[in-house]
Amino acid sequence: MENKNYLQVSGLCKKFGNLEVLKGIDFSLGKGEILSIIGASGSGKTTLLRCLNFLEIADDGEIAIDGETIFDGSLYRAHKIKDTELREKRLHFGLVFQNFNLFPQYNVLQNVMLAPKLLKKGSTQELEEKAKSLINRVGLIDKLDNYPCQLSGGQQQRVSIARALALDPDILCFDEPTSALDPELTVEVLRVIKDLKQTGCTMVIVTHEMEFARNVSDRVIYMRDGLIEVEGTPEEVFDHSDNEHLHKFLNSGSI
Amino acid sequence: MNFWSVIYDLCQGFGVTLRLFGLTLLISIPLGLIFAFFSMSKFKPLSWLMKMVIWVIRGTHLLLQCVIVTFIPSVLLKIPNKDFAAMIGLNSISTLQFVFVLIAFSLNYACYFAVIFEGGIKNIPKGQYEAGQVLGLTKRQIFFHVVLMQVIRKIVAPISNEVITLVKDTALARALSVTEIILVAYEKVNKYAVLSPLLYAGVFYLAFSGLLTILFHFLEKKIGYYEVT
Numbered sequence: 001m002e003n004k005n006y007l008q009v010s011g012l013c014k015k016f017g018n019l020e021v022l023k024g025i026d027f028s029l030g031k032g033e034i035l036s037i038i039g040a041s042g043s044g045k046t047t048l049l050r051c052l053n054f055l056e057i058a059d060d061g062e063i064a065i066d067g068e069t070i071f072d073g074s075l076y077r078a079h080k081i082k083d084t085e086l087r088e089k090r091l092h093f094g095l096v097f098q099n100f101n102l103f104p105q106y107n108v109l110q111n112v113m114l115a116p117k118l119l120k121k122g123s124t125q126e127l128e129e130k131a132k133s134l135i136n137r138v139g140l141i142d143k144l145d146n147y148p149c150q151l152s153g154g155q156q157q158r159v160s161i162a163r164a165l166a167l168d169p170d171i172l173c174f175d176e177p178t179s180a181l182d183p184e185l186t187v188e189v190l191r192v193i194k195d196l197k198q199t200g201c202t203m204v205i206v207t208h209e210m211e212f213a214r215n216v217s218d219r220v221i222y223m224r225d226g227l228i229e230v231e232g233t234p235e236e237v238f239d240h241s242d243n244e245h246l247h248k249f250l251n252s253g254s255i
Numbered sequence: 256m257n258f259w260s261v262i263y264d265l266c267q268g269f270g271v272t273l274r275l276f277g278l279t280l281l282i283s284i285p286l287g288l289i290f291a292f293f294s295m296s297k298f299k300p301l302s303w304l305m306k307m308v309i310w311v312i313r314g315t316h317l318l319l320q321c322v323i324v325t326f327i328p329s330v331l332l333k334i335p336n337k338d339f340a341a342m343i344g345l346n347s348i349s350t351l352q353f354v355f356v357l358i359a360f361s362l363n364y365a366c367y368f369a370v371i372f373e374g375g376i377k378n379i380p381k382g383q384y385e386a387g388q389v390l391g392l393t394k395r396q397i398f399f400h401v402v403l404m405q406v407i408r409k410i411v412a413p414i415s416n417e418v419i420t421l422v423k424d425t426a427l428a429r430a431l432s433v434t435e436i437i438l439v440a441y442e443k444v445n446k447y448a449v450l451s452p453l454l455y456a457g458v459f460y461l462a463f464s465g466l467l468t469i470l471f472h473f474l475e476k477k478i479g480y481y482e483v484t
Contacts, residue, residue: 053389054388055385055388055389083393083394087391087392087393088391090388090389090391091391093389094389095389097382097385097386099382101380101382101383101385101386102386103383103386103401104405104481104482105404105405105408105481106481107481114390114400114401115387115390115391115392118392118396118400119391119392147480147481147482148481149481149482149483150483160386163390164389164390167390167391
C-alpha cells in the first residue's frame with residue numbers, strides 16, 4: 001500500500017537568462033514522507049520549490065504525482081501552458097512562504113477560507129467548518145477574528161499553513177518557513193509541521209534548521225550549484241556522508 | 256451692495272464649481288484606472304503612448320489644455336463652436352464651454368490619478384500575487400480579492416491631495432467663461448469696487464475643503480481597519 005514513488009521528479013532544469021539554476025534534478029518521495037532540502041543560498045533550493053508550485057515553469061524535466069505526469073518539459077517547450085491548466089496543476093501543491101504572505105485585509109478565518117470559497121469548493125457553511133478545524137489544528141482557534149498584523153510571526157506562519165491545507169494539496173511545500181522568525185517562535189511552527197506528519201501529510205521543506213531536518217525528515221537532499229550532491233536518509237546525509245562540500249556546509253558557522 | 260444678494264449669487268457660482276468638481280471626479284477616477292492599466296500594459300507601444308500622454312498632460316498647464324480643447328471643433332472640424340453646440344444637441348454655447356472644460360479637467364486629473372494608481376498597484380508586494388497564484392486563483396480574482404483593497408488603502412492619502420487641489424483648480428474654468436464662484440466674485444468686485452466678495456468665495460472653498468478633509472480622514476480610518484493603530 002505504501003507508495004514509495006508518490007512524487008517523482010526527473011531531469012528538472014531551469015535557466016534564468018544564461019544562469020543555469022537547476023541542472024537536472026532527480027528525486028522521488030513516498031506518500032506521507034517528509035523531504036528536507038538543505039544547501040547554501042544560491043544552490044537552487046527555492047527555485048526547485050517554485051518549479052514544483054509552478055511559480056516558475058521549468059525548462060525541461062518531468063514531475064509526476066502518484067504516477068500521473070503533471071509536468072512534461074518536452075511538451076511545454078513547444079507551447080505555453082494555458083492559465084486554466086496552470087491553476088489546476090498548482091492545486092496539487094501547497095506552498096508556505098518564508099514571509100507568510102497572508103492577506104492583510106482579511107482576518108484569520110477569511111484568509112483560510114478565501115481560496116476555497118472563490119474556487120467554489122463547497123457551501124459557505126462547510127468551508128467555514130473546515131477552515132475552523134484547520135485553524136484549530138494549528139492551535140489558533142481563539143484568533144479567528146484577528147487580522148494578520150495583530151499576530152506574531154509564528155502565529156502568522158501557522159495561519160498560512162492552515163490556508164495552504166484548506167485546498168487539500170497532495171504535497172505541501174515549505175520555503176524556509178522559520179527563517180523570518182525569532183528562535184522562540186520557530187519552535188511552535190516546527191511543532192505544527194511535526195503534527196502534520198502524524199496525519200500523513202506529504203511535505204517538501206527547504207530549511208536551514210539542521211536539527212529539525214535530521215529529526216523529522218524521512219529523506220534529505222543536499223543541493224549545490226543546481227544539482228543534488230547528496231541524497232539519503234538523515235543518518236546517511238548527516239552522519240555517514242563523506243562529501244567534502246556537505247561537510248563544509250554543515251560545519252560553516254552560518255547555520 | 257446687498258450682502259445677501261452677493262452671497263446668493265456666490266452660492267449659484269459655487270453650484271457650478273461643485274458640478275465641475277463632482278463630474279470631473281466621476282469621470283477621471285475610472286479613466287485614471289484605465290490609463291494606469293494602459294501604462295502598465297505588456298503591449299509596449301500602448302504603454303509608451305500612454306506614458307507620453309501622461310507626460311505631456313502633467314507637463315503642461317491645465318489652462319492651456321482647456322483652451323486647446325476649445326479649439327478642437329473649429330480647427331480640426333472647421334465648424335464654429337456655435338454650430339458645433341447645436342450639432343451635438345447642446346442648447347447654448349455656455350453649456351458647450353462647460354463640456355470643454357469638463358473634458359480637459361477629466362483628462363488632466365485622470366493622468367494624475369493614473370500615476371497614483373500605478374504607484375499603488377506596483378507597491379503591492381510580489382508575494383501577495385504569488386500567494387494568490389499558489390492558491391489557484393485567477394488573475395482577476397487576485398486583483399479584485401487580494402490586491403485591490405490594499406491598493407485603495409495605499410492611495411487614499413495621495414488621492415485626497417488631488418481632490419482638494421481640484422476644488423481650487425475649478426477656478427481656472429472662468430477663463431472659458433464658465434460662471435463658477437470666482438468669476439461671480441470678480442463680477443461683484445468690479446461692480447461694487449470692493450474686495451470682500453473674493454474673500455467670501457475663499458470661505459466657500461475653505462469650508463468645502465474642510466468638509467473633504469474630514470471625509471477623507473474618516474475614509475482612511477475606515478479603510479485602514481486591518482492595521483494596528
